[in-house]
Amino acid sequence: MPELPEVETTRRSLEPPLVGHRVVSAIVRDRRLRWPVPDHLEHTLTGAAIVALRRRAKYLLIDTDRGTLLVHLGMSGSLTVVPGTRAPVKHDHVDIVLDSGETLRFHDPRRFGSMHWLATHEASHPLLAELAPEPFDDVFDGAYLHRVTRGRSAAVKQVIMNGTLVTGVGNIYASEALHRAAINPRTRAGRLSRARCDRLAVAIRETLGRAIELGGSSLRDYVDGHGNAGEFQSESAVYGREGLACNRCGETIRLIRQGARATYYCAGCQR
DNA sequence: AGCTCACCCTGCGAGC
DNA sequence: TGCTCGCAGGGTGAGC
Numbered sequence: 001m002p003e004l005p006e007v008e009t010t011r012r013s014l015e016p017p018l019v020g021h022r023v024v025s026a027i028v029r030d031r032r033l034r035w036p037v038p039d040h041l042e043h044t045l046t047g048a049a050i051v052a053l054r055r056r057a058k059y060l061l062i063d064t065d066r067g068t069l070l071v072h073l074g075m076s077g078s079l080t081v082v083p084g085t086r087a088p089v090k091h092d093h094v095d096i097v098l099d100s101g102e103t104l105r106f107h108d109p110r111r112f113g114s115m116h117w118l119a120t121h122e123a124s125h126p127l128l129a130e131l132a133p134e135p136f137d138d139v140f141d142g143a144y145l146h147r148v149t150r151g152r153s154a155a156v157k158q159v160i161m162n163g164t165l166v167t168g169v170g171n172i173y174a175s176e177a178l179h180r181a182a183i184n185p186r187t188r189a190g191r192l193s194r195a196r197c198d199r200l201a202v203a204i205r206e207t208l209g210r211a212i213e214l215g216g217s218s219l220r221d222y223v224d225g226h227g228n229a230g231e232f233q234s235e236s237a238v239y240g241r242e243g244l245a246c247n248r249c250g251e252t253i254r255l256i257r258q259g260a261r262a263t264y265y266c267a268g269c270q271r
Numbered sequence: 272a273g274c275t276c277a278c279c280c281t282g283c284g285a286g287c
Numbered sequence: 288t289g290c291t292c293g294c295a296g297g298g299t300g301a302g303c
Binding site: 006074075076170217 | 294295296297298299
């Protein structure tokens, strides 16, 4: 489900109801996420004051006065603030009860999401240490993209998606950004000219930026912290539009498979 | 090093 | 209101 725009949308919507509030209790109904939820989480969180919400790649970091809760939403996870009286439903794995009377609820049917605890004295975490630059970082531009793709023989779509050169670009926005940049997703990354890398870097930033403005994409089940769906999917240029006409050149949008993931593109204007 | 693939898990829609 | 299959926006780790 969530790529960078969805995680950022979640972060923004959760900031007001969370920051400045204290945790009254934490309830873990199912510890079996991608990695087991730490045994001490309920004890550690109880009484903690939430001081900030940050995002790094597709991770959400909930900073408290005694450490940081590192949350990944995986494919199907969502974090929403609900009234404390609302009964949990299936796959509501974790509740963080706040002194406001509301509850931060983690819901994740596929359990590909995760929760880690970072004690205050820990500067980082192995999961965060090796992450590539954020697409909105100053260092991420065409020159950077050109430099780090030299010698890479894999398809550009798989390279921008795999998280080692740039973070936060998942399957939807990889297809969308490549269409915006008019680059064929099967092009070997190492063959991209500097000019095309410039276009791609800009396209990635514009695509993700626009998606954040629209509250993310809700293809199946994504919702923000208030339970609201995103609107980007209605502006999608290629994703989910196979067989339809390209809005730039009129050719038919195609669906192919790259590394077991769906890729949508227009063979007319993406070269 | 980099590339490809299998795998983790549940739900849903398509097809029978 | 049946069954089976394939697919879904994530990432990791093994093998080449």
